[in-house]
Amino acid sequence: MKIWPPSEPSLQETDFNYSDTREQMNGSVGPMRVLVTGGSGLVGRAIERVVKEESGGREGETWIFLSSKDANLMSAEETRAVFQKHRPTHVIHLAAMVGGLFRNMRQNLDFWRNNVHINDNVLHTSQEFGVVKVVSCLSTCVFPDKTTYPIDETVMHNGAPHESNYGYAYAKRMIDVHNRALFQQYGLKYTAVIPTNMFGPHDNYNIEDGHVMPGLIHKTYLAKKEGKPLQVWGSGRALRQFIYSLDLARLFLWVLREYDEVEPIILSVGEEDELTVKDAVDAVAEAFGFEGEVIYDTSKSDGQIKKTANNAKLRKYLPDFKFTPFKQGDQHKRFSIYVFPILVKRRILIDVFLFFQPSRRLVIGLQPIMTPSVNEDLFI
């Protein structure tokens, strides 16, 4: 677990007056203590980076990044112990039991039960401890399987989710049910965000998991290393909206501080920025300099061909939000679809950004990121 700022005094029981912090959403001042569950995952690490390196955190705030090593949130007792220790005023709830397509299909029961327990423990304990606001993380996979497109925030409960992962999907949906009921019974404005396909550093790059971007990245890296063809599952025609974890993190902080609704909000690039899986494959291949054969295994499922999400609500609040600011002198609207760290001379980590200009010309840019010396394998 990491606590920031690092000069944080020891976490003993302090004489903490919750009534101060209950005023947060009304604008008055009080020291925020933000607990981030699932803090070591893709989104948690991105939030940590935004907080520490982009002034995402403010003076006087404490940010606690919890991982499953610190506490098993499926246990009500362990969850309470965490809240007793850290006394958060706010919670960003990212922790979940996640898996890929195949594990979900085999273990819907475990995905249902474990996530219901995690979510109930976090939401209920937050309420007990007077947490002012909790922002949970849902997923577009919780939406109904049969629905009209583009999806918006109001249709989440209008039908059964896809058969393959209904356990996980229902558990996530019930966060929204719990939030609404908390508001109705106690006036608490706990809420949730719904990201589309995420990617970024610190992801789980497990290939079997079937998550598009991290799986592609890992496979392409191996294909190049082993001099073999790149096997892509599906036809490549499936369309997705990709959101970079750092953009998501920035939006998460806005939701935490400013978004005042209980109804969840979709966090995604617009419909116009939808890409095919093939577009993503091309970009990853280019980034690695992979020039071998690309085989599309059409015997494997594409998943849903299209699951366009409508980001109109986000755009209503933040019409000017720029996805992935990349400061390389390009006037046109651009967006990053892929970032990965490469190690140069074992000393410097560099983020490689790829982005498409509207003319579909691929541009590669580099941005160094600060890191202590690492002993990781070279990625390329």
Added chain:
Amino acid sequence: LDHYIGPMRVLVTGGSGLVGRAIERVVKEESGGREGETWIFLSSKETNLVSTEETRAAFERHRPTHVIHLAAMVGGLYRNMRQNLDFWRNNVHINDNVLHTSQEFGVVKVVSCLSTCVFPDKTTYPIDETMHNGAPHESNYGYAYAKRMIDVHNRALFQQYGLKYTAVIPTNMFGPHDNYNIEDGHVMPGLIHKTYLAKKEGKPLQVWGSGRALRQFIYSLDLARLFLWVLREYDEVEPIILSVGEEDELTVKEAVDAVAEAFGFEGEVIYDTSKSDGQIKKTANNAKLRKYLPDFKFTPFKQAVKETCDWFAANYDSARK
């Protein structure tokens, strides 16, 4: 069918409620139970099923092979509307504790009890067993979602472990040992209590709504007999609606008339149309039940009402209200 062979020990949670008492009566007085079987009727006084530890303790003590799961936090329209959070959380905990502990203890089969109120608010009629196609009614979504998730849990148990835990979906129930609280807004028990008082006090009978709403009523003893059939014979994971047919749908007015006749109430009946009717029609399709049991005879409505009213009058002081 993979029938369980060996002495059945059946644990009935919510054993002291409307359905639990009916099952107890069928088991003890109608040879509903078989030789060598043990039937345990659990009530909330002995065990708080919201607690995982207490649930485990009950299973350790009784070692059931089968479970009929009726226990729930229930309330009426108004309490639901105020406390959707509590109805959601407590019922999810009860259901997860019972289903999970059953699985851990090797229970062969669990039959849970849902409700037609868990169906989508916006749907086509008649309703059949596919219940996940939309959000439930706003007034009691906490309770409704908690019940629906029993079906999700059952399906996942089957997928992961091959267990055939299942559920039934009754329509409007009535019978002895009900909760006759008027505020709760359950049609039949509310009517029975109000008519009894109206006759006793020589006042008009005030009925909420226009009387035009249509309902399918099922007598608790019929429900209990069907529950036992589901426990022993019904082999699907998908739930089954237990109800009289669409042709036996009655208006609330017809129910009022039957209750008045049962009590010999001859005073004035006033329909307070300022009060909500609830849904005008929520017809459930009992085709699946009829496919399995084409010859099952439901107790004639007036006879069932008479038996219930007689019981209520004889047990007024101790009846739950």
